[in-house]
Amino acid sequence: MVRRKGTQDRRDGQEPARTRSVPAAPLALALTVALLAALTAAVSWGSTSVPAHEMWSVVWRRLSGEAPRPGTDDLIVWQLRLPRALLAALVGAGLGVVGTAMQALVRNPLADPYFLGISNGASLGAVAAIVLGLGTGGALGLGLSGAAFAGALATFALVWAVARRRGGFAPLRLVLAGVAIGQFLSGFTSYLVLQAGDEQQTHSVLFWLMGSLSGASWPLLAAPAVAVPVTLLWLQARARALNALIMGDETASGLGVDATRLRRELFTLTSLLTGVLVAVSGAIAFVALMVPHACRLVVGGDHRRLLPVSALFGALLLVVVDIVCRTAMDTQELPVGVVTSLIGAPALLYLLDRRLGSGS
Numbered sequence: 001m002v003r004r005k006g007t008q009d010r011r012d013g014q015e016p017a018r019t020r021s022v023p024a025a026p027l028a029l030a031l032t033v034a035l036l037a038a039l040t041a042a043v044s045w046g047s048t049s050v051p052a053h054e055m056w057s058v059v060w061r062r063l064s065g066e067a068p069r070p071g072t073d074d075l076i077v078w079q080l081r082l083p084r085a086l087l088a089a090l091v092g093a094g095l096g097v098v099g100t101a102m103q104a105l106v107r108n109p110l111a112d113p114y115f116l117g118i119s120n121g122a123s124l125g126a127v128a129a130i131v132l133g134l135g136t137g138g139a140l141g142l143g144l145s146g147a148a149f150a151g152a153l154a155t156f157a158l159v160w161a162v163a164r165r166r167g168g169f170a171p172l173r174l175v176l177a178g179v180a181i182g183q184f185l186s187g188f189t190s191y192l193v194l195q196a197g198d199e200q201q202t203h204s205v206l207f208w209l210m211g212s213l214s215g216a217s218w219p220l221l222a223a224p225a226v227a228v229p230v231t232l233l234w235l236q237a238r239a240r241a242l243n244a245l246i247m248g249d250e251t252a253s254g255l256g257v258d259a260t261r262l263r264r265e266l267f268t269l270t271s272l273l274t275g276v277l278v279a280v281s282g283a284i285a286f287v288a289l290m291v292p293h294a295c296r297l298v299v300g301g302d303h304r305r306l307l308p309v310s311a312l313f314g315a316l317l318l319v320v321v322d323i324v325c326r327t328a329m330d331t332q333e334l335p336v337g338v339v340t341s342l343i344g345a346p347a348l349l350y351l352l353d354r355r356l357g358s359g360s
């Protein structure tokens with residue numbers, strides 16, 4: 001029976017659901033409810049607490065066009081905490097989606113935005129903006145986020161050019177090009193960090209490299225608010241093709257999927273989304289790597305279920321992590337990437353142990 005099921009799954013263009021144990025729809029609903037609760041907590045909790053009912057009252061008055069009431073609650077909720085909580089959710093969802101797509105792109109469960117060098121390029125752009133004055137007030141006037149996105153685009157173009165040499169676009173060539181270029185750019189970034197002019201500049205560079213959502217604002221939400229849903233919808237529409245791609249080019253071709261073209265489209269879209277995410281939040285580690293693994297263990301490898309669940313779980317995870325970063329210490333804020341690494345490394349080892357133990 002198991003063999004027939006696997007055969008039928010391959011004919012349908014999907015990975016056999018050997019590890020699926022929870023229906024995706026109830027899980028997605030539960031994650032959505034948990035995400036709303038986490039967003040409420042993220043906006044309510046902090047050095048100055050705002051009761052949940054007052055928080056929602058502020059949001060309702062703003063959305064309905066009413067004049068805000070006098071006091072600090074409107075400033076705290078609408079201008080400071082709500083944009084940050086929404087940015088955390090968008091970045092977390094985007095990282096979950098990017099990780100899932102990149103692992104299908106190169107057929108490697110260890111793939112994430114660092115794997116293909118895009119995050120390294122964005123980091124170099126941001127560090128150059130801070131250290132060399134290429135951001136606000138600099139010659140280019142790009143701003144920190146603009147410089148990071150420009151670095152991601154330049155890296156994407158370079159990896160694309162190297163991977164396409166001699167007409168190929170194979171996963172191995174793409175991975176090797178991304179890793180080599182990423183390490184090269186990482187060396188430049190380290191050099192620029194050493195050239196930082198003062199202690200404050202060095203602190204800004206290191207804090208950004210470890211990931212931070214402290215710069216959240218309503219204008220900063222615009223790019224990820226468009227890029228994340230568009231990418232998710234595009235990937236969801238091609239979920240069957242992703243299922244075929246992950247089983248190999250020959251299988252994909254037999255199912256009518258142009259593997260080379262799909263891989264190019266995937267690389268382009270995931271690179272652009274990675275550039276947007278790193279530009280607004282810095283380099284946040286482990287989320288894009290860990291979230292797809294955790295979700296596969298629960299809903300299986302079919303991308304029709306995996307993509308939306310990964311987006312929701314990634315959003316929930318990063319909102320919760322950001323709450324910890326803001327509230328764990330009274331005197332300072334923890335970088336988001338530090339907490340995700342502390343949580344992600346042991347969690348990933350546990351997930352891999354379970355995956356290997358189950359033979360999947």
